[in-house]
Amino acid sequence: MTRTSLTAVEIKAFVPAKDFARSIRFYEALGFTCASVHQDVAYFRCGEASFLLQDFFVQAHADNFQMHLLVDDVDAWHQVATTVATEFGVRIGEPADRPWAMRDFTLFDPSGVLWRIGQNIPRPLTP
Numbered sequence: 001m002t003r004t005s006l007t008a009v010e011i012k013a014f015v016p017a018k019d020f021a022r023s024i025r026f027y028e029a030l031g032f033t034c035a036s037v038h039q040d041v042a043y044f045r046c047g048e049a050s051f052l053l054q055d056f057f058v059q060a061h062a063d064n065f066q067m068h069l070l071v072d073d074v075d076a077w078h079q080v081a082t083t084v085a086t087e088f089g090v091r092i093g094e095p096a097d098r099p100w101a102m103r104d105f106t107l108f109d110p111s112g113v114l115w116r117i118g119q120n121i122p123r124p125l126t127p
Contacts, residue, residue, distance in 0.1 A: 013051050014041075016062045018111040020055035022088075026110050027053065029084045031077075062112045074103050074119040081107050081117065097121060 017023035024042055028034055032044040040055035049069060071077050078095050085092040085107060093106035104118025 010050070013067060014054045014056075015051050015067065015109075015113055016057050016065060016111055017053050017055055018057040018062065020053070022110050023053055026084065026088050026090075029087065031080060057111060059112075066114045066116065069115060069117045071117060071119050074105065074117060077117050078105050081105070099124075 015023075020040070020042075024034055024037070027044050032046045034042050035045055035050075036043045042053040044051055044053060051067065069077075074095050078092075081092055084090075088110055090110060091106075091108045095103055095105040097103045098118075101121055101123040102118045103121050104116050107115045107117060109115065
Protein backbone atom coordinates (compact mmCIF):
# COMPACT_ATOMS: atom_id res chain seq x y z
CA MET A 1 0.00 0.00 0.00
CA THR A 2 1.33 3.45 -0.90
CA ARG A 3 0.91 6.58 1.15
CA THR A 4 -1.36 8.15 -1.46
CA SER A 5 -3.92 5.40 -0.94
CA LEU A 6 -4.47 6.24 2.74
CA THR A 7 -7.70 8.11 3.40
CA ALA A 8 -8.99 9.54 6.65
CA VAL A 9 -12.75 9.45 7.09
CA GLU A 10 -13.26 11.22 10.40
CA ILE A 11 -11.50 12.37 13.54
CA LYS A 12 -13.15 12.88 16.92
CA ALA A 13 -11.81 14.23 20.18
CA PHE A 14 -12.63 12.69 23.57
CA VAL A 15 -13.85 15.65 25.66
CA PRO A 16 -13.52 15.19 29.44
CA ALA A 17 -16.54 15.57 31.74
CA LYS A 18 -16.43 16.21 35.48
CA ASP A 19 -20.18 15.61 35.83
CA PHE A 20 -21.14 13.38 32.89
CA ALA A 21 -24.93 13.89 33.14
CA ARG A 22 -24.61 17.67 33.52
CA SER A 23 -22.26 17.87 30.55
CA ILE A 24 -24.68 15.85 28.42
CA ARG A 25 -27.43 18.36 29.29
CA PHE A 26 -25.09 21.27 28.51
CA TYR A 27 -24.21 20.05 25.03
CA GLU A 28 -27.81 19.19 24.22
CA ALA A 29 -28.87 22.70 25.31
CA LEU A 30 -26.14 24.11 23.09
CA GLY A 31 -27.65 22.36 20.07
CA PHE A 32 -25.77 19.09 19.77
CA THR A 33 -27.62 15.80 19.39
CA CYS A 34 -26.60 13.02 21.74
CA ALA A 35 -26.71 10.17 19.23
CA SER A 36 -25.70 7.46 21.69
CA VAL A 37 -24.42 6.76 25.18
CA HIS A 38 -22.54 3.59 25.93
CA GLN A 39 -21.20 3.15 29.46
CA ASP A 40 -18.86 6.13 29.94
CA VAL A 41 -18.87 7.65 26.43
CA ALA A 42 -21.54 9.78 24.72
CA TYR A 43 -21.44 10.50 21.00
CA PHE A 44 -22.50 14.04 20.03
CA ARG A 45 -23.08 15.53 16.61
CA CYS A 46 -24.30 18.72 15.01
CA GLY A 47 -24.39 18.75 11.24
CA GLU A 48 -21.13 17.20 10.07
CA ALA A 49 -19.29 17.96 13.33
CA SER A 50 -19.03 15.39 16.11
CA PHE A 51 -17.13 14.56 19.28
CA LEU A 52 -17.14 12.02 22.09
CA LEU A 53 -17.85 13.06 25.67
CA GLN A 54 -16.17 10.82 28.20
CA ASP A 55 -17.02 10.28 31.83
CA PHE A 56 -13.40 10.99 32.76
CA PHE A 57 -11.96 14.02 34.49
CA VAL A 58 -8.51 15.21 35.46
CA GLN A 59 -8.45 18.92 36.31
CA ALA A 60 -5.12 19.63 34.62
CA HIS A 61 -6.32 17.89 31.45
CA ALA A 62 -9.63 19.80 31.31
CA ASP A 63 -7.87 23.10 32.04
CA ASN A 64 -5.65 22.59 28.99
CA PHE A 65 -8.20 21.07 26.61
CA GLN A 66 -9.58 23.15 23.75
CA MET A 67 -12.07 22.49 20.99
CA HIS A 68 -12.72 24.54 17.87
CA LEU A 69 -16.12 24.51 16.17
CA LEU A 70 -16.50 26.13 12.76
CA VAL A 71 -20.07 27.31 12.11
CA ASP A 72 -21.97 29.22 9.41
CA ASP A 73 -23.41 31.94 11.69
CA VAL A 74 -21.32 32.70 14.76
CA ASP A 75 -23.67 35.42 16.00
CA ALA A 76 -26.63 33.01 16.03
CA TRP A 77 -24.50 30.48 17.93
CA HIS A 78 -23.45 33.18 20.38
CA GLN A 79 -27.08 34.06 21.07
CA VAL A 80 -27.90 30.44 21.95
CA ALA A 81 -24.62 29.95 23.83
CA THR A 82 -25.28 33.03 25.97
CA THR A 83 -28.54 31.52 27.22
CA VAL A 84 -26.82 28.18 27.85
CA ALA A 85 -23.89 29.86 29.64
CA THR A 86 -26.31 31.67 31.96
CA GLU A 87 -28.26 28.48 32.66
CA PHE A 88 -25.12 26.45 33.45
CA GLY A 89 -23.10 29.23 35.11
CA VAL A 90 -20.16 29.06 32.70
CA ARG A 91 -18.04 31.79 31.13
CA ILE A 92 -18.60 33.08 27.62
CA GLY A 93 -16.81 35.73 25.58
CA GLU A 94 -18.11 38.18 23.00
CA PRO A 95 -17.72 37.55 19.27
CA ALA A 96 -14.85 39.43 17.67
CA ASP A 97 -13.27 39.60 14.23
CA ARG A 98 -9.76 38.13 14.31
CA PRO A 99 -6.83 39.04 12.05
CA TRP A 100 -6.68 35.43 10.84
CA ALA A 101 -9.99 35.91 8.97
CA MET A 102 -12.30 34.44 11.57
CA ARG A 103 -15.05 35.86 13.77
CA ASP A 104 -15.26 33.82 16.97
CA PHE A 105 -16.04 33.72 20.67
CA THR A 106 -14.98 31.57 23.60
CA LEU A 107 -17.21 29.36 25.72
CA PHE A 108 -16.24 27.20 28.67
CA ASP A 109 -18.17 24.00 29.31
CA PRO A 110 -19.14 22.87 32.86
CA SER A 111 -15.85 20.96 33.19
CA GLY A 112 -13.69 23.92 32.17
CA VAL A 113 -13.04 22.82 28.57
CA LEU A 114 -12.50 25.87 26.36
CA TRP A 115 -14.44 26.01 23.09
CA ARG A 116 -13.71 28.53 20.34
CA ILE A 117 -16.78 28.83 18.15
CA GLY A 118 -16.27 30.77 14.96
CA GLN A 119 -16.95 31.36 11.32
CA ASN A 120 -14.66 32.29 8.47
CA ILE A 121 -14.84 35.90 7.31
CA PRO A 122 -13.24 37.60 4.32
CA ARG A 123 -9.60 38.51 4.76
CA PRO A 124 -8.98 42.25 4.96
CA LEU A 125 -7.57 43.70 1.75
CA THR A 126 -3.92 44.63 2.06
CA PRO A 127 -2.76 47.86 0.41
